[in-house]
Amino acid sequence: MSTDPAHSLGDALDVPLGPEPTEVDHGLHAALVDPRALVDGAWRELRGHLRTVLAGAGVDELDAEELTVLPGVEELLALAEVRRLAETGPWEAVVVDCGPTAETLRLLALPEAFAGYLERLFPTHRRVVRGLLAGVAGSGTAERWDATADALGRLAENLERLRDLLTDPTTAVRLVLTPERVVAAETRRTVTALALQGIRVDGVVANRLVPDPGTGAGPAADWLRTRRAEQHAVLAELADLGTGRVRTVEHRAAEPVGLPALLEIARGLYGDDDPLEGGGPRTPLVELVREDDDYVLRVALAVGDSELDLARVGDDLAITLDGRRKLIALPPLLRRCLVTGAELDETGLAVRFAPDPELWMR
Template sequence: MSARLLLFTGKGGVGKTTLAAATSAALAAGGRKALVVSTDPAHSLGDAFGVTLGVEATEVDAGLHAAQVDPRALVDGSWRELRGHLRTVLAGAGVDELAAEELTVLPGVEELLALTEVRRLAVTGPWDVVVVDCGPTAETLRLLALPEAVGSYLERLFPTHRRVVRGLLAGLAGGAASVERWDATADALGRLAERLDQLRGLLTSADTSVRLVLTPERVVAAETRRTVTALALQGIRVDGVVANRLVPDPGGDTGQAAAWLRTRRTEQEAVLAALADLGPVRTVEHRAAEPVGVPALLAVADALYRGADPLAGDGADEPLIAVDRVGDEYELRLSLAVGDSDLDLARVGDDLAVTVDGRRRLIALPSLLRRCEVVGAELDDTGLAVRFRPDPDLWMR
């Protein structure tokens, strides 16, 4: 049974590493076996604990372990063999050697392997919870989209039916390669496809959620809103938003410093109010000293969770997609915080293509709606509602 997976991400410099470390420390202090692992290339997790970390889990405190994934080592290890198998497939399909070499250079493969390593730790380790300190938001969105993107690439390159029917492989090779070689390639790519399916399943599982960290600034808040929508499009649950570095309330103090704090605090509270539609936003005040070490991190966790269970998320548990009957029509509802984003819809065969701010996702329609035509769409506070009407030419088929 896999561990609960909690991913922290946010714009660079907002303090996500500190909050991920603080959360894992609080979980361990509460009696859970916790592992916190960093996939951020900056690797500042060890600095937060004040210890040196490596690729193997290091015990930082009772019940608390930490590690840093090394994507480059993973590429040098497992990816080299898989890349060779991909070249075999391309060569068998008639692609020349140089082009095959270029086509097997997949962007983001380091991040994909890092995510695979996180899954391995979550599934095989003795942990109750695995907390992941991800890279900055843009990198994380690309990271979380990779299993589906690479899976689609693999399916187009080497379809499932071709991997299963081994005899076709030798035919593709035109007699130039042995059946054994093609069998080895089919086995390797089959394992890769299976791993990608497992990663997709892990990311969309009810046991996985994302916590978004921001500082109360308008630019950062706008990026956070876009991230919520992008993750929802991928079927990944956001269970909380944390505003870090809220300046202290000066109260009734007077003077220049107090006036500055009061003005800044008012600006920050206005930003938080604008995010109210995303659900409760937890806050952590700015600290005079940088929190380093488990005791300091536990103090941050106390301020963040205020006695609540760190695993109890604040986000809604509504499904991404729901279908209801409305009179003679059907309504497909997508729980997306679209707001002022640019939205585009298109029907692509049996899929609904949803594009928000340039980020596109194909959503497979339920079988019922595949025999319908789109007749309208509406946006409201709860998301996007797309209306379908049965197509007479298809309904009885």
């Protein structure tokens, strides 16, 4: 299925597709997510409940209407539709064709971001205290607030299930790129950004590798040799990403449209291997270890040349990489400690903590 607004999946398969799965071959179904239709349906009811919350907080009705037109809603609903189809269909595997890198990173970060906004707007402890909601916010009917609490509670549960789906060990991202230096640099940042969200990358596919001219002579052969050498240098750099094998696809004269052409690419990519087998066991995003009298919080991040910033925010550790921030809730043990240092090594980021004499039990 495709969440890419360009909807090129149907063009690649050479079959007309819609929002409901269509069987394009025996055992193979395909669908295009239509975020606009999802907004017109599922989001309309939830907007009404959010207006209830905002109006109860003293927000003018017109302002409440504007505030509930939230950016990212279409992408979030598209992701929810992926989860719905993944859980309700007879499929053995679900492959999601996503859009360009920036859009996809924003898409995959939305469940956690929306969950944070929801908790700030309407905390869990307020959602569960039913009869008090009307009095607290000055609403006219407790029933209306109870319905809103139910709807927001379901939204919170759905966001949690989305995050669980994305960070599940059986879920992985496979990056497709052209072997160019600028693209390789972006790929490194993408792998780091996904790791920051706890999402595993299990492989890289390098597309459009120019053919080997062999011993051919002439300007065309020289150009192919130079270009191929540049591409192989980039592939060598990508080999140390820690994402498993980098597979390659030769540049073809004709566009691979239709199942026969796509199967030919699949045979070249995977041969007799199982395409669903990824790049080995998953490394936990966060791991706490004891070293001498200190504690070390290890965060599995391939930082590379990324701009890194660390900050202690209450009981959270804020990690910012290239403008993307991740709040990691510190275990109770570390909340009574002070940050004494941080370093980068081959395993990622290591943040060192020492017991705070003022808080540590003597």
